[in-house]
Amino acid sequence: MNRIAPILLDWYARSGRDLPWRRTRDPYRIWLSEVILQQTRVGQGLGYYLRFTERFPDVCSLAAASEDEILKLWQGLGYYSRARNLHAAAREIVGRFGGEFPAEPDALRSLPGVGDYTAAAVASMAFGLPYAVLDGNVFRVLARLFDVEVPVDTGAGRRIFVELAQSLLDTERPGTYNQALMDFGALLCTPAQPRCGECPLAGCCLALAAGTVALRPVKQGRTKVRERWFHYLHISCEGRTLLCRREGRDIWQGLYEFPLLETEGPADFPALAARSDFRELLGDAEWRLVGTVVMPRHQLSHQTIHATVYRIETPSLSAAAAALAVDTAAVGDYAVPRLLERYLLEYDG
DNA sequence: AATGCGGGGAT
DNA sequence: ATCCCAGCATT
Numbered sequence A: 001m002n003r004i005a006p007i008l009l010d011w012y013a014r015s016g017r018d019l020p021w022r023r024t025r026d027p028y029r030i031w032l033s034e035v036i037l038q039q040t041r042v043g044q045g046l047g048y049y050l051r052f053t054e055r056f057p058d059v060c061s062l063a064a065a066s067e068d069e070i071l072k073l074w075q076g077l078g079y080y081s082r083a084r085n086l087h088a089a090a091r092e093i094v095g096r097f098g099g100e101f102p103a104e105p106d107a108l109r110s111l112p113g114v115g116d117y118t119a120a121a122v123a124s125m126a127f128g129l130p131y132a133v134l135d136g137n138v139f140r141v142l143a144r145l146f147d148v149e150v151p152v153d154t155g156a157g158r159r160i161f162v163e164l165a166q167s168l169l170d171t172e173r174p175g176t177y178n179q180a181l182m183d184f185g186a187l188l189c190t191p192a193q194p195r196c197g198e199c200p201l202a203g204c205c206l207a208l209a210a211g212t213v214a215l216r217p218v219k220q221g222r223t224k225v226r227e228r229w230f231h232y233l234h235i236s237c238e239g240r241t242l243l244c245r246r247e248g249r250d251i252w253q254g255l256y257e258f259p260l261l262e263t264e265g266p267a268d269f270p271a272l273a274a275r276s277d278f279r280e281l282l283g284d285a286e287w288r289l290v291g292t293v294v295m296p297r298h299q300l301s302h303q304t305i306h307a308t309v310y311r312i313e314t315p316s317l318s319a320a321a322a323a324l325a326v327d328t329a330a331v332g333d334y335a336v337p338r339l340l341e342r343y344l345l346e347y348d349g
Numbered sequence B: 001a002a003t004g005c006g007g008g009g010a011t
Numbered sequence C: 001a002t003c004c005c006a007g008c009a010t011t
Helices: A004-015 A027-036 A042-055 A059-064 A067-074 A081-096 A105-109 A116-127 A136-145 A155-168 A174-187 A206-210 A269-273 A276-282 A328-333 A338-347
Strands: A226-237 A240-242 A260-263 A288-294 A303-313 A325-327
Touching: A004 A174, A027 A042, A027 A059, A027 A081, A027 A116, A042 A067, A059 A081, A067 A081, A105 A116, A116 A174, A136 A155, A136 A174, A136 A206, A226 A276, A226 A338, A240 A328, A260 A269, A269 A276, A303 A338, A325 A328
Parallel strands: A226 A303
Antiparallel strands: A226 A240, A226 A260, A240 A325, A288 A303
16 A cells, blocks of 8 residues: 555545535435536535435436426536436436446446546445546646646546556545545645645655645646627516527527527627517517616636527517417426526516 | 536635 | 636537
8 A cells, every 4th residue: 555545544534524425325326426526516516416315315216307307406507418417327227227326437437427537436435446536636636746747638648647546546445535535635735725734745745845836737728718699588478488498519408598599799689680580489479678688798618608688578479489488487497597597586586 | 639518616 | 817626528
């Protein structure tokens, strides 16, 4: 065994967090927590985990649910493909694996939404198998301990870290070790202002010795942000509201929203009303514009959404429009993007 | 190897 | 503003 593991485990026993998914070895709950926590902080995901386990205590109940209900419970958490994959994977567990989770990473990896990280997490934490997890915390901690200069977001870098992480693993208690390493990264070896002064590994941290802690890990990735202009038509007709389900390969897939007109840049209402898709929706009806709400800019990781909501009232709907209408009171049953949720809370009661 | 996918918190 | 977070799927 290496020097690192016992120190990490000792620190974890004293300073680790008490989290609900650490109090079970049920692979369903561990899998669920891991999917919720993909690219998501513990503080943000905790409430979702509690609500999901309350509503869906086992994989069968999750498999039996509708995708819309799962998306509604997922609303606000982001990366909605996780929710759709969660549903599909639950059905595969029931249908293909007889309701029992497989233990080996290769089999887990075959489930939708389960990649290298989640497969290793479930295999080690639920089944005690010796697989090291590799997530953002592990990259950072190892890059610092060994002062690794190779960028983590490249194939070569990834291979180095896979090897390093696996070589350090405590194969006697892989699940506890993995959680200890991640907690260590989340609480002590943080991205900014790590607490090296109270770090039990300071004595063997090569980056600390070299003064490069703030430079590790090295990443080469650059993100460019696209701007988009969304114009929503909030159409009310006799207590009913028009909603559409987002399809295709775009943001918010599977969520509901008002009928949307997108433009390449800023646009005013007359320009929208002249479009064919607008006239298809409202052409013949006696509609009137009763309000315009310019939403605050909505920032996603790779997109900035400029959204405006046009409130429109009409006494009658075309057949095409009527097919999209739901009762105003039922709008709350549909999962909507945060942007629309804010609008509904702020401007619509 | 690159790209797209959310939303929130920390700095 | 920028970065990051218990990553994954697609191209």
